[in-house]
């Protein structure tokens with residue numbers, strides 16, 4: 368193995384120490400910061416993630432409220448719940464676990480969340496602010512990736528960074544944050560031609576495709592930084608990323624594992640956003 372491992376679990380633990388400290392200060396001065404998580408339906412993977420989020424809040428001294436709704440809830444029922452949480456002065460952050468059942472519009476649900484409580488950073492207002500370089504709640508997964516690169520002292524300025532996948536929640540905001548760091552960004556997707564020719568030039572590759580073993584060693588320039596966002600189950604039911612880790616780790620300069628890579632950092636950034644949302648609301652009140 369030539370690649371240096373960027374361990375998201377360890378980095379998360381370090382950052383969470385500060386989060387815990389900050390949460391306790393805010394609790395003493397104002398009240399306990401609070402995240403509300405809405406889970407619609409019984410998707411087993413979503414249940415695991417949501418439990419993980421609630422537990423992480425607990426560990427850091429952040430209050431969490433889990434609201435479960437049945438899979439056959441109407442769009443209006445979800446919207447009514449969000450509106451109630453928007454009004455609730457003790458709730459700082461609201462997260463609606465995705466994906467939602469097909470009869471509910473994810474975009475409509477996201478736009479219902481109060482911009483100031485949108486700790487996922489998915490609301491149009493936060494997306495627009497991010498693209499204009501204005502202060503906003505940053506999307507957790509891409510933000511976590513940037514923190515991992517910073518922790519390994521990887522300078523992005525002038526580097527060629529390739530993002531694989533263009534979803535609204537990972538790929539697109541990832542490209543935006545890399546651009547903000549002065550990288551030259553390629554945003555690749557399923558219609559991209561000659562993908563290998565592009566990936567071989569990249570100094571940094573962020574894989575967010577949702578396919579196990581997608582990024583092969585032959586696609587990676589020796590010494591390149593490889594960040595694996597993917598969370599998949601392989602044929603044996605084992606958790607794995609989008610990167611052929613066993614082979615890519617032999618040539619890459621840096622690599623992130625799955626599990627223990629980007630996943631824990633996503634949750635850490637969610638906790639951080641909840642504290643930012645809480646602080647903003649306390650500040651607003653003091654200025655009134």
Ligand SMILES: NC(=O)C1=CN([C@@H]2O[C@H](COP(=O)(O)OP(=O)(O)OC[C@H]3O[C@@H](n4cnc5c(N)ncnc54)[C@H](OP(=O)(O)O)[C@@H]3O)[C@@H](O)[C@H]2O)C=CC1
Nearest residue numbers: 508532533534537556557575576577596597598629630633
């Ligand atoms: N670690 C974490 O915290 C998180 C992990 N994830 C994981 O990251 C992965 C990506 O998630 P998400 O962005 O929501 O996924 P989506 O399914 O929404 O998007 C996948 C993207 O990959 C592209 N793609 C698919 N097949 C190919 C191909 N053969 N060649 C090139 N591009 C391709 C698609 O292109 P096109 O647009 O053309 O269809 C699309 O842009 C998943 O494994 C997910 O579980 C997601 C969120 C958080």
Ligand SMILES: Nc1nc(=O)c2c([nH]1)NC[C@@H]1CN(c3ccc(C(=O)N[C@@H](CCC(=O)O)C(=O)O)cc3)C=[N+]21
Nearest residue numbers: 416462463464465466487598626627628630631633634
């Ligand atoms: N509104 C919303 N916001 C999200 O941020 C969101 C979402 N919906 N829907 C699903 C995806 C996926 N996602 C993960 C977060 C953490 C891990 C994580 O902690 N993974 C651990 C392993 C967990 C396990 O063992 O299954 C790891 O990679 O080490 C994984 C996936 C957030 N998402």
Ligand SMILES: [Mg+2]
Nearest residue numbers: 466534535536
């Ligand atoms: Mg998606």
